[in-house]
Amino acid sequence: xxxxxxxxxxxxxxxxxxxxxxxxxxRPPEQFATWFAERKAANHFAVDEIAFADMxxxxxxxxxxxxxxxxxxxxxxxxxxxxxxxxxxxxxxxxIINQPExxxxxxxxxxxxxxxxxxxxxxMEPGNPNLLQLSPTVQATRSNYTQVHQGRRxxxxxxxxxxxRCSVLVDQLQTxxxxxxxxxRNRNMIIEIDAATDIDILDDFCWLTLYEIKQLLHCDxxxxxxARSVLSCIPLVDQESQAMYAGLRREDAHITPRQDEYAxxxxxxxxxxxxxxxxxxxxxxxxxxLKTLYELRVERVPLKDLPRWSRDSHRIAHxxxxxxxxxxxxxxxxxxxxSRWSQPLVADPCRGLIGFVLQQxxxxxxxxxxxxxxxxxxDVVEMAPTVSCANVRQRRQQGTTPPFLDVFLNATAEQxxxxxxxxxxxxxxxxxxxxxxxxxxxxxxxxxxxxxxxxMTLGQLLDxxxxxxxxxxxxxxxACAAMP
Amino acid sequence: xxxxxxxxxxxxxxxxxxxxxxxxxxRPPEQFATWFAERKAANHFAVDEIAFADMxxxxxxxxxxxxxxxxxxxxxxxxxxxxxxxxxxxxxxxxIINQPExxxxxxxxxxxxxxxxxxxxxxMEPGNPNLLQLSPTVQATRSNYTQVHQGRRxxxxxxxxxxxRCSVLVDQLQTxxxxxxxxxRNRNMIIEIDAATDIDILDDFCWLTLYEIKQLLHCDxxxxxxARSVLSCIPLVDQESQAMYAGLRREDAHITPRQDEYAxxxxxxxxxxxxxxxxxxxxxxxxxxLKTLYELRVERVPLKDLPRWSRDSHRIAHxxxxxxxxxxxxxxxxxxxxSRWSQPLVADPCRGLIGFVLQQxxxxxxxxxxxxxxxxxxDVVEMAPTVSCANVRQRRQQGTTPPFLDVFLNATAEQxxxxxxxxxxxxxxxxxxxxxxxxxxxxxxxxxxxxxxxxMTLGQLLDxxxxxxxxxxxxxxxACAAMP
Numbered sequence: 001x002x003x004x005x006x007x008x009x010x011x012x013x014x015x016x017x018x019x020x021x022x023x024x025x026x027r028p029p030e031q032f033a034t035w036f037a038e039r040k041a042a043n044h045f046a047v048d049e050i051a052f053a054d055m056x057x058x059x060x061x062x063x064x065x066x067x068x069x070x071x072x073x074x075x076x077x078x079x080x081x082x083x084x085x086x087x088x089x090x091x092x093x094x095x096i097i098n099q100p101e102x103x104x105x106x107x108x109x110x111x112x113x114x115x116x117x118x119x120x121x122x123x124m125e126p127g128n129p130n131l132l133q134l135s136p137t138v139q140a141t142r143s144n145y146t147q148v149h150q151g152r153r154x155x156x157x158x159x160x161x162x163x164x165r166c167s168v169l170v171d172q173l174q175t176x177x178x179x180x181x182x183x184x185r186n187r188n189m190i191i192e193i194d195a196a197t198d199i200d201i202l203d204d205f206c207w208l209t210l211y212e213i214k215q216l217l218h219c220d221x222x223x224x225x226x227a228r229s230v231l232s233c234i235p236l237v238d239q240e241s242q243a244m245y246a247g248l249r250r251e252d253a254h255i256t257p258r259q260d261e262y263a264x265x266x267x268x269x270x271x272x273x274x275x276x277x278x279x280x281x282x283x284x285x286x287x288x289x290l291k292t293l294y295e296l297r298v299e300r301v302p303l304k305d306l307p308r309w310s311r312d313s314h315r316i317a318h319x320x321x322x323x324x325x326x327x328x329x330x331x332x333x334x335x336x337x338x339s340r341w342s343q344p345l346v347a348d349p350c351r352g353l354i355g356f357v358l359q360q361x362x363x364x365x366x367x368x369x370x371x372x373x374x375x376x377x378x379d380v381v382e383m384a385p386t387v388s389c390a391n392v393r394q395r396r397q398q399g400t401t402p403p404f405l406d407v408f409l410n411a412t413a414e415q416x417x418x419x420x421x422x423x424x425x426x427x428x429x430x431x432x433x434x435x436x437x438x439x440x441x442x443x444x445x446x447x448x449x450x451x452x453x454x455x456m457t458l459g460q461l462l463d464x465x466x467x468x469x470x471x472x473x474x475x476x477x478x479a480c481a482a483m484p
Numbered sequence: 485x486x487x488x489x490x491x492x493x494x495x496x497x498x499x500x501x502x503x504x505x506x507x508x509x510x511r512p513p514e515q516f517a518t519w520f521a522e523r524k525a526a527n528h529f530a531v532d533e534i535a536f537a538d539m540x541x542x543x544x545x546x547x548x549x550x551x552x553x554x555x556x557x558x559x560x561x562x563x564x565x566x567x568x569x570x571x572x573x574x575x576x577x578x579x580i581i582n583q584p585e586x587x588x589x590x591x592x593x594x595x596x597x598x599x600x601x602x603x604x605x606x607x608m609e610p611g612n613p614n615l616l617q618l619s620p621t622v623q624a625t626r627s628n629y630t631q632v633h634q635g636r637r638x639x640x641x642x643x644x645x646x647x648x649r650c651s652v653l654v655d656q657l658q659t660x661x662x663x664x665x666x667x668x669r670n671r672n673m674i675i676e677i678d679a680a681t682d683i684d685i686l687d688d689f690c691w692l693t694l695y696e697i698k699q700l701l702h703c704d705x706x707x708x709x710x711a712r713s714v715l716s717c718i719p720l721v722d723q724e725s726q727a728m729y730a731g732l733r734r735e736d737a738h739i740t741p742r743q744d745e746y747a748x749x750x751x752x753x754x755x756x757x758x759x760x761x762x763x764x765x766x767x768x769x770x771x772x773x774l775k776t777l778y779e780l781r782v783e784r785v786p787l788k789d790l791p792r793w794s795r796d797s798h799r800i801a802h803x804x805x806x807x808x809x810x811x812x813x814x815x816x817x818x819x820x821x822x823s824r825w826s827q828p829l830v831a832d833p834c835r836g837l838i839g840f841v842l843q844q845x846x847x848x849x850x851x852x853x854x855x856x857x858x859x860x861x862x863d864v865v866e867m868a869p870t871v872s873c874a875n876v877r878q879r880r881q882q883g884t885t886p887p888f889l890d891v892f893l894n895a896t897a898e899q900x901x902x903x904x905x906x907x908x909x910x911x912x913x914x915x916x917x918x919x920x921x922x923x924x925x926x927x928x929x930x931x932x933x934x935x936x937x938x939x940m941t942l943g944q945l946l947d948x949x950x951x952x953x954x955x956x957x958x959x960x961x962x963a964c965a966a967m968p
Contacts, residue, residue, distance in 0.1 A: 102775070168765070168766065168769045169765070170765070171765075171769030171772050172768060172769075173772050173775060187772055235765070280950075281652070281653070281654070281655075281719070282652065284655065284656060284951075285654075285655030285656075288657050288671055291586070291657055292586045292657075292671055379862065379863075466765070466768055467768075467951040
């Protein structure tokens with residue numbers, strides 16, 4: 001086991017330091033946009049919607065009607081019958097992505113001149129609305145990293161497989177969307193290489209500080225889902241680094257007093273465990289009760305027999321027109337060596353909303369967490385943001401909006417702490433965007449909580465994160481909205 | 485959510501206090517044996533092995549040959565095909581107990597005159613070698629606590645269901661034996677009632693201190709598996725109570741200097757996190773790697789089609805004579821109102837061994853933990869003791885003993901920290917006993933660890949326990965051998 005060399009204190013400080021430093025010795029921050037535009041121009045990538053029949057190597061399996069790849073690899077689109085005691089709808093059928101393997105989402109990091117940097121990749125994915133986004137250093141499937149003799153091994157993968165000369169800062173199993181994937185997890189890793197390690201930086205890669213990444217997370221659709229998931233695992237601050245924070249923060253001339261106050265509240269919510277509204281034991285008890293209470297039964301059903309779902313030449317869709325659909329795309333990529341493939345993607349009819357309600361409680365910033373059952377969950381319930389709602393426009397038309405949605409729809413500028421549009425993993429989702437928000441309500445306001453909601457501090461959320469309690473929407477939103 | 489009234493410091497002290505107090509205001513400790521013998525005499529309980537055909541309400545299902553109850557309730561004995569990349573045997577078939585519901589194992593506690601007491605029940609189970617053992621206050625199945633109008637509700641159950649006037653000290657989902665149960669968990673609860681609460685103590689119940697329970701855990705077959713599982717969840721000490729420990733401990737005149745030194749080592753191993761050999765992050769990374777590495781595929785197979793397993797009138801057994809078997813018993817219980825039932829039980833041919841190797845490392849006591857794959861595990865791998873080996877005599881004859889078994893077989897009196905014989909849950913297992921041991925090797929000794937073993941402190945083990953990392957053998961052994 002490779003042990004971080006300095007354990008106490010140092011880590012948190014160096015992460016915070018990276019979040020507060022406005023310079024970058026590898027490339028000045030103001031040149032990032034030019035570099036990113038160059039990468040977009042340099043990489044040819046064409047995506048077209050096609051008929052299922054025109055897909056290469058994908059076909060509908062005879063008996064089941066499941067959508068599968070002829071190699072038996074990658075993933076399958078199957079059918080599910082879901083029965084649950086959670087929520088208003090207690091039985092339904094839906095397609096689901098089955099990809100029973102653990103991939104690696106890996107981020108390389110190093111310290112240079114006392115500042116921590118992260119190696120990000122400019123990567124195109126067919127489902128990204130803008131094609132190019134920033135991904136972690138490595139996104140590798142299991143076949144990438146177990147088939148030793150395969151030609152196209154992702155660059156830098158060896159740092160994550162052979163960690164003898166590296167320190168492992170983060171290495172956790174984290175889940176994907178339980179509404180779309182059947183029990184899918186990835187290994188989220190942050191690996192530190194020694195400043196002395198000689199490493200070639202390829203054209204599509206660049207070293208960024210946490211400050212730069214944080215700025216980019218305020219833009220729409222720049223930092224991809226996988227990168228957000230890994231970034232959410234960062235052990236941001238510890239007790240020792242808290243005192244340093246105020247001093248560090250001031251390097252940034254652009255910060256407004258309100259932003260600065262919010263950042264200070266976030267740091268306190270990270271480190272001041274003893275003033276939390278609930279103890280960790282109480283939160284575990286609350287979650288235990290809900291796991292006992294809610295039943296979830298998931299049975300595989302042949303895709304062709306899914307009630308109310310039908311398939312035409314171009315879509316697998318629900319008869320109501322609501323809900324997501326499955327479509328096919330062809331992709332042509334690469335400038336010199338051109339590669340072509342086709343694949344299914346999952347598309348949602350309109351934008352979703354993923355949001356945290358925040359409130360100062362006992363003088364400490366708390367996050368309102370929802371325990372949520374989704375069919376692909378490994379263990380019935382996961383912790384979700386206050387609201388995580390697909391297809392908001394449709395839901396409002398139908399009058400079936402989830403609790404607390406109004407807090408976000410009616411939020412004033414004064415209450416708004418974060419707002420951006422982010423897209424979900426472009427390797428599986430087609431132009432699937434969500435509005436990400438965090439809204440801080442007045443300390444005096446009282447919300448009536450259904451039993452599957454609880455207030456937590458940021459420190460408690462990150463404690464629970466490493467054991468796999470938080471769903472991907474929660475982690476993704478925390479990366480965006482809760483980095484001080 | 486019912487929050488413990490005093491959160492910091494007080495809990496740990498009151499648990500430790502209870503572990504160090506040699507008196508009991510409800511019944512003097514020296515009268516326990518008499519009370520326990522009286523309970524045995526008062527409760528008529530007769531168990532006989534019978535033919536499967538003579539069972540009442542249990543039958544072999546026509547299509548599958550599975551052993552089922554005519555109500556569809558309780559549990560089923562089914563067949564499994566197991567394929568895994570873990571260990572030497574990579575494919576096998578076996579029967580398994582399928583009981584897809586979460587039961588409650590609940591322990592009531594109170595403080596009286598500054599001492600914490602636990603309400604234990606003298607309870608007979610058909611599979612117990614000595615019939616009567618001490619169980620938690622409540623052992624309830626889901627049907628016990630969801631069927632409101634059922635006649636025989638276990639006493640004291642309401643304290644665990646309606647917790648408005650109580651404090652929840654422990655409330656965690658914990659797994660059962662992954663080698664015998666398919667993904668079975670119970671809710672382990674410790675609920676504190678106010679000293680002022682008026683509570684009737686039934687004949688089969690008694691208030692015990694942790695000191696008394698600890699003494700009984702040194703006897704063979706007195707404290708049952710369910711009680712050991714709940715007791716292992718106790719948040720024993722915190723930073724504040726550490727200083728008090730030395731003073732508290734001395735109340736016990738019978739303690740030897742070696743026992744006292746071991747107790748001190750245990751307390752330090754609980755609280756001195758910063759000197760642990762590995763950080764918690766590193767342990768999570770080690771475990772993540774193993775979950776990625778080991779594959780486990782479990783497919784249901786009709787019990788009648790299980791290769792190499794066969795059924796005669798009295799047994800379902802493996803053709804080799806090794807491994808466990810399934811048998812049937814009839815039970816007659818009760819003194820006034822007599823109730824009769826029959827049920828299947830699982831029997832092992834000879835005694836197993838469950839043991840921790842301990843070592844002082846960096847001046848702190850460490851436990852050697854094994855990451856182990858078992859077919860009924862919910863998430864592939866769980867943390868097991870250094871050795872957890874069924875049928876030791878058979879395994880030695882076959883020459884297929886697991887790593888580190890010799891450390892226990894060759895242990896000197898000087899190295900031995902704990903040794904007793906404990907039986908597994910008598911509601912499912914027939915006279916299934918294990919030797920429980922902990923053996924402390926010399927600080928200078930070097931063990932060569934296979935990659936699925938790691939050293940941890942007691943504090944780290946208990947941290948991981950609340951999130952469900954520890955299998956039942958680990959928890960049971962910790963309750964026995966690691967209570968200071």
